[in-house]
Amino acid sequence: MNQVLTSRSALEMSATHSKDALASHQTVRTPDPDAHPSRLRADGVSVFYGDKQALFDVSIDIPEKSVSALIGPSGCGKSTFLRCINRMNDTIEGCKVTGDITLDGQNLYDGNLDVVELRARIGMVFQKPNPFPKSIFENVAYGPKIHGLARNKTDLEEIVVTSLQKAGLFEEVKDRLHSPGTGLSGGQQQRLCIARAMAVGPEVILMDEPCSALDPIATAIIEELIDELRSNYTIVIVTHSMQQAARVSQKTAFFHLGKLIEEGPTEAIFTNPREKRTQDYITGRIG
Amino acid sequence: MSDLSNQTKAAGEDRHALVRKGLARRHRTEWLFRAAGLTAVILALGFVAILFTTIVSKGLPAFQQAYISANVQFDPELLNLDPAPERQAGQSQADFQAQSFAWQRELAMLNWNALVEASLRDLLPIGFEIDSRQLLSIVETSERHRLREMFVADPSLLGQTVPVEMLASANVDNWLKGTINRELGDAQQQLSAPARQLADEFYENGVIHMGFAWALLTNVDSRSAPASAGLAGAFMGSLYMLLIVIVLAVPIGVASAIYLEEFAPKSRLTDFIEVNINNLAAVPSIVFGLLGAAVFINYFRLPLSAPLAGGLVLTLMTLPTIIIATRAALKGVPQSLRQAALGLGASRSQMVFHHILPVTFPSILTASIIGVAQALGETAPLLLIGMNAFVAQIPTSPMDQATALPVQIFLWNGNENRNFFEARTSAAIMVLLGLMISLNAIAIFLRTYLERKK
Ligand SMILES: Nc1ncnc2c1ncn2[C@@H]1O[C@H](COP(=O)(O)OP(=O)(O)OP(=O)(O)O)[C@@H](O)[C@H]1O
Ligand SMILES: [Mg+2]
Numbered sequence: 001m002n003q004v005l006t007s008r009s010a011l012e013m014s015a016t017h018s019k020d021a022l023a024s025h026q027t028v029r030t031p032d033p034d035a036h037p038s039r040l041r042a043d044g045v046s047v048f049y050g051d052k053q054a055l056f057d058v059s060i061d062i063p064e065k066s067v068s069a070l071i072g073p074s075g076c077g078k079s080t081f082l083r084c085i086n087r088m089n090d091t092i093e094g095c096k097v098t099g100d101i102t103l104d105g106q107n108l109y110d111g112n113l114d115v116v117e118l119r120a121r122i123g124m125v126f127q128k129p130n131p132f133p134k135s136i137f138e139n140v141a142y143g144p145k146i147h148g149l150a151r152n153k154t155d156l157e158e159i160v161v162t163s164l165q166k167a168g169l170f171e172e173v174k175d176r177l178h179s180p181g182t183g184l185s186g187g188q189q190q191r192l193c194i195a196r197a198m199a200v201g202p203e204v205i206l207m208d209e210p211c212s213a214l215d216p217i218a219t220a221i222i223e224e225l226i227d228e229l230r231s232n233y234t235i236v237i238v239t240h241s242m243q244q245a246a247r248v249s250q251k252t253a254f255f256h257l258g259k260l261i262e263e264g265p266t267e268a269i270f271t272n273p274r275e276k277r278t279q280d281y282i283t284g285r286i287g
Numbered sequence: 288m289s290d291l292s293n294q295t296k297a298a299g300e301d302r303h304a305l306v307r308k309g310l311a312r313r314h315r316t317e318w319l320f321r322a323a324g325l326t327a328v329i330l331a332l333g334f335v336a337i338l339f340t341t342i343v344s345k346g347l348p349a350f351q352q353a354y355i356s357a358n359v360q361f362d363p364e365l366l367n368l369d370p371a372p373e374r375q376a377g378q379s380q381a382d383f384q385a386q387s388f389a390w391q392r393e394l395a396m397l398n399w400n401a402l403v404e405a406s407l408r409d410l411l412p413i414g415f416e417i418d419s420r421q422l423l424s425i426v427e428t429s430e431r432h433r434l435r436e437m438f439v440a441d442p443s444l445l446g447q448t449v450p451v452e453m454l455a456s457a458n459v460d461n462w463l464k465g466t467i468n469r470e471l472g473d474a475q476q477q478l479s480a481p482a483r484q485l486a487d488e489f490y491e492n493g494v495i496h497m498g499f500a501w502a503l504l505t506n507v508d509s510r511s512a513p514a515s516a517g518l519a520g521a522f523m524g525s526l527y528m529l530l531i532v533i534v535l536a537v538p539i540g541v542a543s544a545i546y547l548e549e550f551a552p553k554s555r556l557t558d559f560i561e562v563n564i565n566n567l568a569a570v571p572s573i574v575f576g577l578l579g580a581a582v583f584i585n586y587f588r589l590p591l592s593a594p595l596a597g598g599l600v601l602t603l604m605t606l607p608t609i610i611i612a613t614r615a616a617l618k619g620v621p622q623s624l625r626q627a628a629l630g631l632g633a634s635r636s637q638m639v640f641h642h643i644l645p646v647t648f649p650s651i652l653t654a655s656i657i658g659v660a661q662a663l664g665e666t667a668p669l670l671l672i673g674m675n676a677f678v679a680q681i682p683t684s685p686m687d688q689a690t691a692l693p694v695q696i697f698l699w700n701g702n703e704n705r706n707f708f709e710a711r712t713s714a715a716i717m718v719l720l721g722l723m724i725s726l727n728a729i730a731i732f733l734r735t736y737l738e739r740k741k
Contacts, residue, residue, distance in 0.1 A: 086630065088626065088629065088630060091625070091626070091629055093552075093553050094553075115632075116632050116633075116634055117632070118632075119629070119630060119631065119632035120631075120632040123630070123631070124626075124630040126623065126626060126627070126630070128623060130621075130623035130624065130626065130627040131627070132624070132627060132628075132642060133624075133645075133646060142631065142633075142641070143631045143632065146631070146632065146633055146637055146641075147632060193627075196627075196631065197630075197631070200631060200632065
């Protein structure tokens with residue numbers, strides 16, 4: 001009984017607390033006249049893990065056919081925000097999302113939206129490469145198979161080959177498509193995961209620190225790949241590396257303690273941050 | 288500057304010394320722990336070895352049994368009986384049946400013992416005097432029934448003399464193997480003095496010889512003819528129950544585990560269910576027997592002593608084991624695999640069937656087989672649903688009365704003819720252990736095979 005009471009009062013406290021925070025918190029936005037139009041929008045998104053609030057009222061437009069980077073110190077809620085976009089938070093026990101995320105005006109948290117379809121449209125690449133313990137071919141073919149994207153075997157083979165080519169992996173693995181995907185090097189595995197995500201033909205690809213487990217050479221290959229993919233996909237990438245954000249992204253959003261502090265064109269954020277916390281982070285004073 | 292580096296250097300050396308000082312103690316602890324572990328393993332192996340050697344050394348002799356090679360004459364004078372009735376044209380079915388029954392009754396009334404006795408008398412050493420009761424005591428009582436069955440199967444035997452390997456009685460078997468003390472006085476011996484002498488003489492001249500005890504494997508239990516008692520009925524009973532447990536407990540257990548682990552939202556209810564499943568696994572098996580008697584026998588009116596009821600009770604008992612082991616296997620699957628599948632847009636059931644189950648299949652299989660093997664060895668709950676009844680027929684369906692291997696062991700262990708059944712009990716244990724070991728071997732084989740294929 002006691003415990004219930006305390007937990008409820010804690011909830012109320014955190015709720016009032018977050019209201020205060022809302023009142024005092026304003027994202028600094030630098031508009032980008034050259035930005036592509038946005039089909040993906042977040043509006044007032046808050047996320048709770050049980051009683052604990054991890055994101056506070058985040059609103060941001062993600063321009064299509066470009067790369068948006070989410071940066072910020074560890075634990076600030078970047079992954080949490082990324083997971084909201086394809087509703088992977090649904091799979092986490094006790095996670096609650098409020099606010100709206102819309103894709104082409106349709107609310108992703110609408111009750112009658114099918115998450116299966118949503119995740120076919122919004123693919124995800126995880127921080128740690130996680131290929132299926134199956135062959136390279138089956139890894140890439142799995143998505144098209146379950147979504148019924150290939151009419152026959154040759155179709156499927158074509159999808160697999162083009163996806164592997166787009167991910168820049170085909171040349172390295174073309175002789176061993178039927179050996180296990182888990183037998184590849186870390187960087188190759190990550191590119192396999194990217195190929196796997198692309199095989200479904202998503203409009204948006206979410207990447208959560210895709211290079212954090214890779215060496216500089218593999219990282220460079222993947223950065224190059226992201227740059228090429230940009231012309232066809234909307235990409236949102238979480239990264240801890242300022243250089244990476246600066247190199248690959250057109251838009252940057254800086255998170256701190258669950259709040260979106262500042263967002264704008266990558267150039268502007270890195271050369272001329274308007275918020276002190278952004279500047280501190282970029283120059284390495286908080287992290 | 289150099290002062291500072293000197294200082295850190297000194298501190299470094301200090302730290303090294305500290306580490307080195309601790310090192311000896313750490314190595315010693317490590318060594319002690321290894322030694323303790325090794326001792327434990329050796330002790331466990333030793334106990335297992337003792338267990339196996341006692342059982343095997345006691346049980347092996349039971350696989351050999353005394354036989355009497357005799358020539359049986361199907362003497363027409365002793366078997367004075369009309370030929371078996373044949374159905375006449377125009378005869379009604381009922382009429383014919385009545386006639387057949389009458390013939391069979393007549394057949395059973397014939398003095399088959401006389402046939403046995405005559406064949407033994409032929410073999411007596413010259414001048415050996417023994418009365419007919421004592422003479423018949425050296426052959427097992429089941430043999431006269433066997434002669435009758437031979438005759439029914441082939442009536443043309445009438446008038447012929449055929450060699451028959453007859454089972455010697457359990458008492459002769461004991462006497463020859465020395466399982467009964469040969470020095471004991473007449474009063475304490477099961478066989479009379481002439482019968483004992485005859486057994487020895489027959490054994491010497493090869494009329495009685497030791498052969499493989501097929502009865503042990505092909506016959507059902509017998510009270511009146513211990514030497515012909517076998518495990519076939521119990522074996523079939525166990526097999527039926529095994530099938531029922533495999534068909535019911537494995538799919539239900541695995542499905543519940545998958546549901547609880549992969550689909551059910553975490554709530555008070557699922558927590559409650561989880562706690563209760565864990566508790567069920569710890570419930571003594573005899574309680575499941577009581578439950579089975581109350582539910583399956585009294586309420587659902589399933590036949591008493593039937594493998595069906597036994598199989599259901601064992602299913603209940605095995606379910607928690609399989610559920611817990613399967614859930615442990617599912618918990619071992621890294622979360623990243625689930626995320627990979629869900630992130631691609633797989634539904635939850637696609638995630639389970641395409642990715643989780645293939646990875647966990649070997650462990651689920653092992654868990655199931657171990658659960659099933661455990662059920663196979665269970666005795667207590669079966670006693671409560673009447674599976675310790677004496678059953679003189681091999682069950683032909685799970686609804687027939689039957690007993691089970693472990694129950695048979697229990698029954699034989701309590702048999703009053705200790706001298707004879709002590710070895711048989713150990714032999715039955717060997718058969719049961721053999722079955723268990725083969726089940727486990729299948730599990731290990733499938734596991735390694737499947738893992739290599741992956
Ligand atoms: N499954 C979870 N359950 C409870 N709290 C969580 C969970 N996942 C994240 N959090 C909390 O939410 C906050 C934001 O976490 P998140 O993983 O989004 O941070 P992040 O910015 O991605 O950090 P990092 O850069 O270290 O990956 C953290 O305080 C974290 O402890
Ligand atoms: Mg993260």
